[in-house]
Amino acid sequence: xxxxxxxxxxxxxxxxxxxxxxxxxxxxxxxxxxxxxxxxxxxxxxxxxxxxxxxxxxxxxxxxxxxxxxxxxxxxxxxxxxxxxxxxxxxxxxxxxxxxxxxxxxxxxxxxxxxxxxxxxxxxxxxxxxxxxxxxxxxxxxxxxxxxxxxxxxxxxxxxxxxxxxxxxxxxxxxxxxxxxxxxxxxxxxxxxxxxxxxxxxxxxxxxxxxxxxxxxxxxxxxxxxxxxxxxxxxxxxxxxxxxxxxxxxxxxxxxxxxxxxxxxxxxxxxxxxxxxxxxxxxxxxxxxxxxxxxxx
Amino acid sequence: xxxxxxxxxxxxxxxxxxxxxxxxxxxxxxxxxxxxxxxxxxxxxxxxxxxxxxxxxxxxxxxxxxxxxxxxxxxxxxxxxxxxxxxxxxxxxxxxxxxxxxxxxxxxxxxxxxxxxxxxxxxxxxxxxxxxxxxxxxxxxxxxxxxxxxxxxxxxxxxxxxxxxxxxxxxxxxxxxxxxxxxxxxxxxxxxxxxxxxxxxxxxxxxxxxxxxxxxxxxxxxxxxxxxxxxxxxxxxxxxxxxxxxxxxxxxxxxxxxxxxxx
Numbered sequence: 001x002x003x004x005x006x007x008x009x010x011x012x013x014x015x016x017x018x019x020x021x022x023x024x025x026x027x028x029x030x031x032x033x034x035x036x037x038x039x040x041x042x043x044x045x046x047x048x049x050x051x052x053x054x055x056x057x058x059x060x061x062x063x064x065x066x067x068x069x070x071x072x073x074x075x076x077x078x079x080x081x082x083x084x085x086x087x088x089x090x091x092x093x094x095x096x097x098x099x100x101x102x103x104x105x106x107x108x109x110x111x112x113x114x115x116x117x118x119x120x121x122x123x124x125x126x127x128x129x130x131x132x133x134x135x136x137x138x139x140x141x142x143x144x145x146x147x148x149x150x151x152x153x154x155x156x157x158x159x160x161x162x163x164x165x166x167x168x169x170x171x172x173x174x175x176x177x178x179x180x181x182x183x184x185x186x187x188x189x190x191x192x193x194x195x196x197x198x199x200x201x202x203x204x205x206x207x208x209x210x211x212x213x214x215x216x217x218x219x220x221x222x223x224x225x226x227x228x229x230x231x232x233x234x235x236x237x238x239x240x241x242x243x244x245x246x247x248x249x250x251x252x253x254x255x256x257x258x259x260x261x262x263x264x265x266x267x268x269x270x271x272x273x274x275x276x277x278x279x280x281x282x283x284x285x286x287x288x289x290x291x292x293x294x295x296x297x
Numbered sequence: 298x299x300x301x302x303x304x305x306x307x308x309x310x311x312x313x314x315x316x317x318x319x320x321x322x323x324x325x326x327x328x329x330x331x332x333x334x335x336x337x338x339x340x341x342x343x344x345x346x347x348x349x350x351x352x353x354x355x356x357x358x359x360x361x362x363x364x365x366x367x368x369x370x371x372x373x374x375x376x377x378x379x380x381x382x383x384x385x386x387x388x389x390x391x392x393x394x395x396x397x398x399x400x401x402x403x404x405x406x407x408x409x410x411x412x413x414x415x416x417x418x419x420x421x422x423x424x425x426x427x428x429x430x431x432x433x434x435x436x437x438x439x440x441x442x443x444x445x446x447x448x449x450x451x452x453x454x455x456x457x458x459x460x461x462x463x464x465x466x467x468x469x470x471x472x473x474x475x476x477x478x479x480x481x482x483x484x485x486x487x488x489x490x491x492x493x494x495x496x497x498x499x500x501x502x503x504x505x506x507x508x509x510x511x512x513x514x515x516x517x518x519x520x521x522x523x524x525x526x527x528x529x530x531x532x533x534x535x536x537x538x539x540x541x542x543x544x545x546x547x548x549x550x551x552x553x554x555x556x557x558x559x560x
Contacts, residue, residue, distance in 0.1 A: 025377035026385060029370055033392050036433045037440075040407020041399055047410065090315075093308040101305025111309075117542045118316060120492070121535060123499045124516040128531035131520075133322030140318055171319065174312070232400030235501035239517050249402055256406050256506055264410075271403045282398045 045275065047268035060269035069251070073273065076231055076247040079162060083169035084226035088219060090170070091177025099185040112182065115175035122172045127239035130168045134159045160241045168236060173226050180225070184218040184292065214292075221288030228281035232274065248274060320535070327528035339529035348515055349530075356504075356512035359428070360497035363435040364490045367443045370436065372486065375447045376478050379456050393444040396437050405434060405503045427507050434503045439493040446492070450485025451478075487548045491541040499534055 051057045064070070098108045133139050136153060144150045158164055188211060196206040234249040241250070248270065255267040330338040343349050378385050396404070408430055412420040420426040459481070463473045479486070501513035516534070520527040 020381070022377075022381040025381060026374055026389075029374040029389075032370055032433070032436075036408075037392070037395055037399075037404065037437050040404055040411050041395075043407045043411050044403055090312070094312045097305035097308040097312075101308070102302040103305050103309065107309065111312075113542065113546065114316065116545075117539055120495055120542070121538050124501050124513055124520060125499060125531040125534035128516075128520055128527040129319040129323040129535070132326030132528040132531070133319040137326075139322035139325050171316070174315070228398070232402070234400070234402050235499075235513065235517075238501070239520050242521065249400065252402055252406070253502070253506070256402070256409065267406065271406050274400050275398075275403055278398055278400060 041275070044268050044271045047265060048272035050265065050268075052265060060265045061272070063263075063266050064269050064273055068246070069270070072246045072248050072251050073277075075162065075245070076249070077277070079165050079169065079247065080227045080230035082162075082166045083173050083230045084223050086166070087170055087173025087177050087226050088223050091174045092181055092219065094174065095178045095181045095185055099182060100188070111178065115178040117175075119172050119175040119179060122233060123235040124239040126168060126171055127236050130159060130164070130171070131240065134164065134167065160244060162245075165237060165240065165245065165247075168240060169230050169233065173230065176226060176229065177222055180222045181215075181218060184215060188214070217288040217292035221285045221292065224281040224284040224288070228278040228285070231281070232278055323528045323531050323535075327525060327532050330525040339525040340533075343519075343526050343529045343533070346526075352510050352512045352515035353498075355510055356498050356500075359432055359435060359511065360494045362432050363439060363497050364493050366432060367436045367439050367493060368486055368490070371440070371443045371447050371489075372479060372482065373474055375444060375451055376456065376474070379448075379451050380460060389444065393440045397441050401434075401438060401500075402502050402506070404437060405506045408434065409506065421507070427509060431503060431507050431509050431511075434507075435493070435497050435500065438496060438500070438503075439489070442492045442496075443489040446485045446489035447482055450482035453485075454481045484548050484551050488545040491545050491548075495538045495541040498537055 048060050049056055049058065051059065064073075094111070097103055098111050131138065134141060134152075134157075138159075141152060144152055159168070192210055192214075193206060196210050201209070232249065234253055237245065237247055238250055238253060252267060252270045252274065255270060327339050328335040328337070330336060330342070374389070378389055409421065412418050412426075412430055414422040420430040456478070459477050460473060463477045468477070499513055499516075500511065501517055504511035505514045505517070516527070516530055519530060
């Protein structure tokens with residue numbers, strides 16, 4: 001059994017005076033993680049570099065650089081950047097309003113609770129909610145049309161598009177930002193602000209020279225996390241657009257279902273590309289997070 | 298500080314508007330099935346649909362199985378690592394964070410390739426095997442939340458002293474787990490469990506790609522073919538998520554407080 005040997009080699013060195021079998025206690029967990037998390041992922045990663053005969057090749061990865069797939073990655077990245085950026089900005093303003101904005105204290109707890117709910121409310125139901133609100137017969141669409149004479153669809157808005165998908169993703173991006181940045185804003189010491197104003201700094205100068213430099217790693221890190229969050233989301237996009245908008249997760253979904261490409265190794269490469277993108281984003285998040293912890297406990 | 302507060306209210310109002318409109322819109326749409334009047338027809342159509350009952354029941358069973366397996370896997374491991382293998386904690390942290398890094402669609406793709414009918418462990422060959430595989434997939438998806446909840450719960454109690462006390466009274470490992478550790482982290486486990494429940498009920502990708510009759514794929518199917526029922530289903534799904542989060546809030550009031558700082 002591979003797992004046992006893996007656990008054994010990683011166990012504390014045997015030359016310690018008391019030889020312990022404590023590592024046996026984590027064998028079930030390690031075995032589970034290896035079988036249902038590590039090995040499946042490795043299978044995909046190695047598959048991306050193999051041809052159907054099992055030989056090493058870069059052809060699959062090279063095949064990603066065809067126009068249709070590149071454009072799918074490009075749309076995915078744009079949607080993820082747009083929804084992560086807007087999520088960060090709006091979420092930050094919202095968190096600022098409830099932490100430092102002088103709002104009555106009873107506002108804070110409902111906002112945070114709701115953020116906890118909404119950040120977990122992704123997937124198919126979220127798509128339905130936005131279809132019945134911003135779709136062709138949705139509440140907002142009809143209200144704008146009948147009361148204000150504005151037909152948003154005549155202006156080129158479409159819920160099944162880049163803009164529509166970004167608008168929908170914001171429903172779980174903003175709350176996630178609020179949840180992550182609120183503790184950081186809580187950690188901003190009163191004394192910093194007072195010290196700045198004693199030295200004659202204006203509010204703007206305080207934000208530009210003190211607050212933002214301290215918050216910067218948190219903000220950038222959260223941006224990376226939100227990016228990964230949007231990039232890996234399949235269900236919302238699939239339920240919203242079917243396969244009409246080809247973003248990477250939907251392309252991969254169709255590929256696994258066997259609808260289109262008929263080349264499993266291109267599927268491996270697609271999935272590998274997704275891991276690379278979300279992996280980089282998450283790495284940036286973790287790295288910046290450890291940096292921001294120097295200031296904000 | 299007047300302008301300050303003014304902008305706070307503006308930001309809050311924009312936020313509230315953005316988050317309330319889709320909820321109101323969905324609810325309003327779900328009531329419009331009968332022409333001209335508001336009615337609960339869409340809810341009736343949904344709830345009496347045998348496929349709704351079947352898929353919802355299936356997902357509830359999967360969620361419960363996921364919670365049981367997740368607890369059996371995570372609680373002893375987190376306890377053991379705290380007690381005997383503190384050097385392993387970063388490893389466990391890292392592994393339990395991986396499901397947030399690797400998209401679920403990639404994990405399930407790996408399952409399909411690794412456990413297909415011609416592999417060494419042909420789990421997808423039978424319906425039962427696929428159910429088990431899907432449940433393991435859900436355990437993986439819930440790992441980040443479950444592990445963190447349990448680890449936080451363990452931090453609040455003195456694991457070493459409790460264990461030594463139990464051992465000196467003659468308790469074995471199973472007794473310690475079942476009668477000492479689990480009751481102490483029960484609240485933490487519950488909040489992890491509710492989150493797991495909410496995740497599993499709405500999960501779409503894994504169930505769809507493993508071809509299991511779960512609630513998520515049913516939702517998607519209804520969404521593609523009907524007009525008003527999806528809105529009713531979205532309201533129901535939101536109510537479930539909201540209910541789970543409310544239960545987390547309620548049970549966390551009963552959580553043991555972290556031990557006071559040593560003098």
